Amino acid sequence: MSLQPRQKRLMAIASAVFVLHLVVGATFKPSFGLTLFGDALPCVLLILAILAVRENFRIHRGLLPLFWKLMAAGFFQMFLSECYWFYYDSLRRHSNPSPVLGDVFFLLAHVFFLSAFALRPHSASAGRDIRLRNVDFALLMFWWLALYGYFALPWQSVIQDFSKYNPAYYLLALIQHLVIIMVLAVVWKRSSAFWRAFYGACILIFVLIAVGNLLLSVAIDKGLYYASSFFDTPFLLSLVLFTIIASLGPSLEPFEDKTPNRELNQSLWTARIAMLAILSLPIIAILGTIEKNVPADVARFRLRLVFGAMLLLSALVFRKLTLLARELSHLVRLSQASLENLRSVQAQVTHAEKLTALGRLAAGAAHEISNPLTAILGYSELLADLPSLSPSDRESALIIQKQVHRAQSAVNSLRNTLRNPDAPHPTLTGKPADS
Amino acid sequence: MMSNGTKPANSAPVGEPPAAFSRLGLFLTLAVAVFTLCCAVALPKSYSLAWIGDTLQTALLAAFAILSFQNMLRSHAHVRGFWMMIFSGASIWFASQVVWSIYELAFHMQVPDSPLADFLLIAKLVPLTAAPLVEPHKTQDSRFRAFGLLDLFILILYSLYLFAFFVYSYRLVPGPLNLYNSRFNVADSVGDFLFVFVSGLTFFKSSGRWRPIFGILFLSALSYGIASSLNDVVIDLGRYYTGSFYDIPLVSGMAGFVWLCLSGRALLPSGEADSASSSTEALPGRQLHFLPSHLAMLVTISTPAIGLWLLTTQSNADRLFTFRLDLTLGTIFLLTLLLSIKQDLLSVSLFGSLRHLSHTYSSIDRFKHHLVQSEKLATLGELVANVANHISDAMTRIREQSALITSRSPADSRTGSLASKIGQYAQRTDSLAENMQRFAQETPLQLAPVELKPLLETALHLSRIGKLPNLNFELQEDPSCPPVLADSSQLLHVFLQIIANAIDALQEVGGGDLQISIRPCHPQVCVQFSDSGPGISQPERVFEPFFTTKPVGKGTGMGLSTCYGIIRQHSGDISCGNRIEGGAYFTIFLPAAVSADSSARESLLLAAENAR
Known part of the structure; x- marks a missing residue:
């Protein structure tokens, strides 16, 4: 695998930035300058990662372009999240900003990563039902946002309570990371060779991100965190690793699945999971109405959120059902046409089979006929050789011989045709009585 | 006054009554209307008039329920669904009528206010409205029918939800039931209107033999709707009593439903053939974009919107609010569940179709190149x-x-x-x-008594099995074996095919024996071919078209399926399998010529005629 000079440069810069982070983290005490630096670092690394991914957009193999675009979109969401922190921490010098926007971008980034891996870019046969999957993707994304809105958001937008917001948010993020790692483990198991190494590295990256996030939550809880501390290290390291992996993108090649039918089952299950996700929302809301120690405002906010989310999600389901129905009726029409086609082919083949049988019979019959013909010829020769034969009888014998020859040549031409169907048919045209 | 409006309208659309049943129904409807009119004119408000009116109404509804039940039993598939809906509506109506009559005649009082009685009054409209939405006049793919039923369930569920949300919930408000009663009347009117609207829409969109049925349904619905809204007004004015003029539209409506069942009954015996012949617009694709499907989606989307409206308009968390909230959440769950099921069914059948389609395509591909070869044989x-x-x-x-x-x-x-x-x-x-x-020449099946032994000898001779190295054959015949009734040239084709197959199989293993036995198997004759070849890998598939074990280009896989077709045409049977001692066997059963009496022979000839 050969690396482009531009990709080498990106990798070098990323590694340098990471080393810089280690050095600065070890030498400086917390200060405003350090915060500025610490908030800028992930932004820089994310830009490098996006640039590295961008190089892969040009690859046109299977679902790879879509895969890399989804990855880039994910990193862009992360970038937005980091920019948000940078803006509040550093430029506005806001001591206690609302984390909502940054957190939402961070969660959304992972939705994009998840959908990228769920595409299974290693398979050449994947993605035949991409249109339906778009809807499933949107369904799952909105559902996930609704969960965030249900469990975490009220503790920011309705009542300011960080002690309730933080665990909820970090729990959601942890679940998300675990799901991504699980999906990666599945594709890792199903892939081979270079793809396996690629997915393995991705697992490592997401384990790093998950561990970093967990550390972060504990550190924030205990008040130990400050920007550019070593709590940032796992996250930054994962970004560097990803830049390196993205640079290897051009060597990835999708290969044929051994079991293409699994593909269909997979998208069936994706759709089922999406529907289960939707069904979970009213259940969560019903359980929520039973819960007693929730402030009334929070409960009302949650209900409103569930109703709003259900409105949106049912509209998406509507879209999907319409797509499905249209696809199905199209297919039914197509399969009716092809069935008719098959029937006509079947009829033609039956006819051809009859002809083959006829050929076989004709060959037998030709053989059968040539025996008595030979006998007739022999007797007529004997007859012609008789010295006592009258001239008129001799003439009759000659006519008989001539007719036998004629019949034999007809039989022979039939046999030749049967032996070699490619040869042009002998011309047996004209009225038989002519000769 | 209303009687003049309803009666002529009732008789208008009867262009082509399917049978005497339908005329009977029309006569009954007119007779009942006239009878009620006479009673209302002749008798003052009294117990006996109420008795006459209630008995008449109960009897009509009982007839309605019984007749629709019979129709349901006699019909099939989605026509049965239609009658099932009608029957459930009829039975609910009958039940509420019985309750009414018992209170009025036995206890001399109005029906006491209870949620169940109210519910019965309005619930009958739900299945009755749903019935035309089953679309019994259209033939469609069973899959699409399942989707239609799901949509229907969604709509039914939704109507129940709306009733509970907007009407029933007011019973929870403490104090008098004024608000509830007025809401109930509104709901009743809306239900009537929907019933009339849906049946009218179906009537105007339908065609063919179902059109008169929908016409009767529409008129009955109209008559009932007029009666219901008229009664609401008259009861409020205190001028209503059973058997009065105001009962005429109601009774006509009831009689109209009986007429509907009678007309439907006349349609039933030929129902199958009818639905098959009038299937001109059975395009499944169009079907799904029709009303119920979109309506079902709209109502599902509307439930969370109602929830949002509830949250914004009501702020105090009282009993009414809690009830409505839980109701809405539960309904959202159920509706979404139904939609999920529908989506899953759609996806599964989509992928099923995909698989089926690719299978068909590969079949076509596989045999197309055979055709190229056989075109040369065409002449x-x-x-x-x-x-x-x-x-x-x-x-x-x-x-x-x-x-x-x-x-x-x-x-x-x-x-x-x-x-x-x-x-x-x-x-x-x-x-x-x-x-x-x-x-x-392709000749039609010419059935005649055929001696099997000479025919088999000819086949063996033509296949030249005796001239081939390492192949032995043996032909045994039970001397008591009768001739069979068959077309000798077609039968020869079958024997040649099976012998050729056996020869191929035997040559594959370098030689062997072929044994042919003919024995009587009353009332049939059995011919068995057994060889000592390698056997058949999938005996159950041998007679399928296109099944072949030979390499591509050698056999088309049509030979044995053609044999199967020929033998079935002869009312015989052909089967095959593997022998325990190795090799394959083919067994052919053919009807014996002597045992076939004239009628059997005739039916056989008829079958041959049809097969052509």
Whole structure:
């Protein structure tokens, strides 16, 4: 695998930035300058990662372009999240900003990563039902946002309570990371060779991100965190690793699945999971109405959120059902046409089979006929050789011989045709009585 | 006054009554309306008038329920769904009528206010409205029918939800039931309106033999709707009593439903054929974009919107609010569940179709190139006929000449004997050529008693099995075996095919034996071919079209399926399997000619006629 000079440069810069982070983290005490630096670092690394991914957009193999675009979109969401922190921490010098926007971008980034891996870019046969999957993707994304809105958001937008917001948010993020790692483990198991190494590295990256996030939550809880501390290290390291992996993108090649039918089952299950996700929302809301120690405002906010989310999600389901129905009726029409086609082919083949049988019979019959013909010829020769034969009888014998020859040549031409169907048919045209 | 409006309207659309049943229904409807009118005119408000009115109404509804139940039992598929809906509506209506009559006649009082009685009053409209949405007049793919039923369930669920949300919930408000009662009346009117609207829409969109049925349904619905809204007003004015003028539209409506069942009953016996013939607009794709599907989606989307509205308009968390909230959440869950099921069904059948389609495509591909080869054989039939013609013509000439010579020479001379031998051989050749020609032409099944042994000998001879190395064959016949009723040339084709298959199988293993036995198997004759070849890998699939074990380009896989077709045409049976001692067997059963009495023979001939 050969690396482009531009990709080498990106990798070098990323590694340098990471080393810089280690050095600065070890030498400086917390200060405003350090915060500025610490908030800028992930932004820089994310830009490098996006640039590295961008190089892969040009690859046109299977679902790879879509895969890399989804990855880039994910990193862009992360970038937005980091920019948000940078803006509040550093430029506005806001001591206690609302984390909502940054957190939402961070969660959304992972939705994009998840959908990228769920595409299974290693398979050449994947993605035949991409249109339906778009809807499933949107369904799952909105559902996930609704969960965030249900469990975490009220503790920011309705009542300011960080002690309730933080665990909820970090729990959601942890679940998300675990799901991504699980999906990666599945594709890792199903892939081979270079793809396996690629997915393995991705697992490592997401384990790093998950561990970093967990550390972060504990550190924030205990008040130990400050920007550019070593709590940032796992996250930054994962970004560097990803830049390196993205640079290897051009060597990835999708290969044929051994079991293409699994593909269909997979998208069936994706759709089922999406529907289960939707069904979970009213259940969560019903359980929520039973819960007693929730402030009334929070409960009302949650209900409103569930109703709003259900409105949106049912509209998406509507879209999907319409797509499905249209696809199905199209297919039914197509399969009716092809069935008719098959029937006509079947009829033609039956006819051809009859002809083959006829050929076989004709060959037998030709053989059968040539025996008595030979006998007739022999007797007529004997007859012609008789010295006592009258001239008129001799003439009759000659006519008989001539007719036998004629019949034999007809039989022979039939046999030749049967032996070699490619040869042009002998011309047996004209009225038989002519000769 | 209303009677003048309803009666002529009732008789208007009867353009083509399917049978005497339908005329009976019309007569009944008119008679009931006139009878009620007479009673209302002749009798003052009294217990006996109420008795007459209630009995009449109860009897009509009982007839309605019983007749629709019978129709339900006699119909099939989605027509049965239609009658099932009608029947459930009828039985609910009957139940509420019985409750009403018992209170009025036995206890001399109005029905006490209870949620159940109210619910019964309005619930009958739900299945009755749903019935035309089943679309019994359309034939469609069973899959799409399942989607239609799901949509219908969603709509029914939704209407119940709306009733509970907007009407029933007011019972929870403490205090008098005024608000509830007015809401109930509104809901009742909306239900009536929907019923009339849906049945009218179906009537105007329908065509063919179901149109009169929907017409009757529409008129009955209209009549009932008028009665219901009229009664609401008159009861409020205190002028209503059972048996009054105001009952005329109601009773006409009830009689109209009985008429509907009678007309529907007349349609039933030919229902199958009718639905098959009127399936001109059975395009499944269009079907899904029709009303119920979109309506079901809209109502599902509307439930969270109602929830949002509830949250914004009501702020105090009282009993009403809690009830409505839980109701809405539960309904959202149920509706979404139904939609999920529908989506899953759609996806599964989508992928099923995809798989089926790709299978069909590969089948087509596989056999297309055979056709290219066999096109070369297409003129073979012509060629064989031509050759046979030439030969038989030559033989005629030879026979003429040999006859000439024989006639000119003395009886026992050498010339004469030679010439007569020539004539005999020419005769034989001629009959062979004739056989060949007959095979070349496609002739319809010509059933005649056929001796199997000579036919099998011919087949063995033609297949030239005796000339092939390492192949032995044996032909056994039970002497008591009767001839079979068959078309000899078609049967020869079958025997040739099976023998050719056996030869192929035997040659594969370098030689072996083929045993053919003929034995009686009353009232059939059984022919068994058993070989010592390698056996058949999938005996259950051998007779499927296109199934072949031979390499591509060798066999088309049509031979044995053609045999199967021929044997089935003869009302016989063909089966195959593997012998325990190795090798394959084919068993053919054919009807024996002697045992076939005239009627069996006739039916066989008829079957052959149909098969053509």
